Amino acid sequence: MVMGRDTWVYAEQRGGRLARVGLELLSKGSEISGEIGGRLAAVLVGSGVEPLASELISHGADTVYVIDDPRLRHYHNQAYAAAIADLVAEHRPEVFLLGATAIGEDLAPCIAAKVGTGLTAHCIDLRVEERDGVAMLHQTVPGWGGGKRVDIVCPEQRPQMATVKPGVFVVPQAKKGTAGRVVKVTPRLSERLFRARTVEISDEAEGEMPIEEAEVVVAAGWGVNSLGGMDLVHELAAVLEGAVAGTRPLLDKGWITSDCMIGQSGKVIGPNLFISLGASGAMHFSTGFERAKFVLAVDQNPQAPIFQAADVGIVGDLREVLPPLIHELRKLRAN
Ligand SMILES: Cc1cc2nc3c(=O)[nH]c(=O)nc-3n(C[C@H](O)[C@H](O)[C@H](O)COP(=O)(O)OP(=O)(O)OC[C@H]3O[C@@H](n4cnc5c(N)ncnc54)[C@H](O)[C@@H]3O)c2cc1C
Numbered sequence: 001m002v003m004g005r006d007t008w009v010y011a012e013q014r015g016g017r018l019a020r021v022g023l024e025l026l027s028k029g030s031e032i033s034g035e036i037g038g039r040l041a042a043v044l045v046g047s048g049v050e051p052l053a054s055e056l057i058s059h060g061a062d063t064v065y066v067i068d069d070p071r072l073r074h075y076h077n078q079a080y081a082a083a084i085a086d087l088v089a090e091h092r093p094e095v096f097l098l099g100a101t102a103i104g105e106d107l108a109p110c111i112a113a114k115v116g117t118g119l120t121a122h123c124i125d126l127r128v129e130e131r132d133g134v135a136m137l138h139q140t141v142p143g144w145g146g147g148k149r150v151d152i153v154c155p156e157q158r159p160q161m162a163t164v165k166p167g168v169f170v171v172p173q174a175k176k177g178t179a180g181r182v183v184k185v186t187p188r189l190s191e192r193l194f195r196a197r198t199v200e201i202s203d204e205a206e207g208e209m210p211i212e213e214a215e216v217v218v219a220a221g222w223g224v225n226s227l228g229g230m231d232l233v234h235e236l237a238a239v240l241e242g243a244v245a246g247t248r249p250l251l252d253k254g255w256i257t258s259d260c261m262i263g264q265s266g267k268v269i270g271p272n273l274f275i276s277l278g279a280s281g282a283m284h285f286s287t288g289f290e291r292a293k294f295v296l297a298v299d300q301n302p303q304a305p306i307f308q309a310a311d312v313g314i315v316g317d318l319r320e321v322l323p324p325l326i327h328e329l330r331k332l333r334a335n
């Protein structure tokens with residue numbers, strides 16, 4: 001079978017709105033397709049979603065494959081995976097990128113299994129390097145144990161598939177008037193695929209400000225356990241009008257919700273100010289705030305890796321550092 005050279009991006013949509021991560025991947029995808037010499041395509045799946053194709057084209061897609069069927073109105077693992085896998089088998093793209101969202105993380109392994117290729121989950125970077133005359137996608141993930149970056153390659157099977165966390169790449173500037181091709185695809189979907197049906201999707205009630213939108217984020221690590229609770233963390237965030245986030249152990253303890261966890265398996269954010277309180281700085285965590293403009297870290301261990309990621313570090317016990325810090329900030333705010 002003839003292999004294509006194209007780079008594909010899954011353009012996730014919910015309720016007729018494109019997820020930002022698809023546009024972010026078009027930016028990286030355009031770089032990758034430039035290096036491997038193919039074209040950049042987006043794959044859009046849903047019902048009545050064709051009008052979204054122009055947004056994908058203005059963000060860099062040369063081609064948009066639109067898989068449209070009323071039965072695909074809501075995300076459906078079996079049906080989406082079958083329809084996309086058929087398209088992949090037909091065109092054999094070189095690279096296929098999906099966002100590491102709840103949907104992308106569910107969909108990507110199903111497609112990879114169907115087309116018989118590998119998949120690297122939760123990438124924090126992607127780059128093309130030539131190996132034995134073949135342009136190979138290096139898919140970077142934080143290494144097990146968290147202290148290393150590891151590159152994963154998929155030398156034999158195609159496409160080279162990866163999921164990437166939202167926020168890792170930036171959305172490219174939209175170019176109005178860009179020409180692109182829209183290819184309508186009629187999926188072959190047997191009723192057997194629809195044994196489970198999505199009846200309704202309801203949005204969660206709006207809570208606090210999402211951490212990816214906050215200009216100031218105060219992130220709590222396991223060291224906050226010494227405070228006996230999150231009160232001081234919330235107080236600091238309130239003084240700075242920021243949002244509260246945290247590390248994996250705090251999620252496991254139930255002191256933050258999953259949408260507030262930072263890192264490789266959590267969110268990737270780039271606030272103006274990021275404050276880390278009692279987090280050691282494992283790479284699984286620190287890859288989540290690499291884009292922060294300014295990082296302040298507090299930890300009692302002067303050797304903690306978090307200080308390598310910080311612009312300013314305070315070595316000290318949170319129980320001693322936080323109360324005067326909050327007090328001084330309050331005074332500053334009041335003046
Ligand atoms: C595949 C994989 C994915 C992962 N993904 C994520 C992820 O997305 N996000 C994430 O956060 N983790 C993730 N992890 C876990 C990660 O490797 C670390 O274990 C975790 O980030 C550590 O959290 P922590 O810094 O809060 O805790 P610790 O590493 O235990 O650090 C606690 C820190 O608190 C300090 N401390 C203790 N008491 C005080 C005090 N009184 N005052 C000041 N400092 C104090 C200590 O000196 C220490 O530095 C992942 C792991 C794996 C294997």
